[in-house]
Amino acid sequence: MGRGTNLSEATKAEILRLSCEGKSGAEIGRTLGISRGTVSAFLTRYGRQNIRSCEYCGKAIKDSEAVFCPYCGKKILTDRDRLEAHLAEIRKATSEFPATQRDVIFKAIAEVSKIAKKMEGGK
Numbered sequence: 001m002g003r004g005t006n007l008s009e010a011t012k013a014e015i016l017r018l019s020c021e022g023k024s025g026a027e028i029g030r031t032l033g034i035s036r037g038t039v040s041a042f043l044t045r046y047g048r049q050n051i052r053s054c055e056y057c058g059k060a061i062k063d064s065e066a067v068f069c070p071y072c073g074k075k076i077l078t079d080r081d082r083l084e085a086h087l088a089e090i091r092k093a094t095s096e097f098p099a100t101q102r103d104v105i106f107k108a109i110a111e112v113s114k115i116a117k118k119m120e121g122g123k
């Protein structure tokens, strides 16, 4: 069994659902008829991508679809929300700059984020 790579979308959804209910990897494996190793490999990989922490109270939020923090009730910002907010800030701050200067700034930002993405991917 390839460690989590051959799981169907339905199985993945079930693993996440059971995991959110607080079931252990062994219990989830037994319920779904797959090995505990497969379950934990999937959760580790999935968790790395999807577990976020609340900006306000700092708690880990495991429900990838949650919109509000289950602990403090504040809206959870996605990376996209944050990105949009930063870009809006930069646009506002540079709105009186000449267009050529703004171009330089936005090009530099695009380069920085490309490099950051590459660095993160190579971890």
Ligand SMILES: [Zn+2]
Pocket: 054, 055, 056, 057, 058, 059, 069, 070, 071, 072, 073, 074
């Ligand atoms: Zn919170």
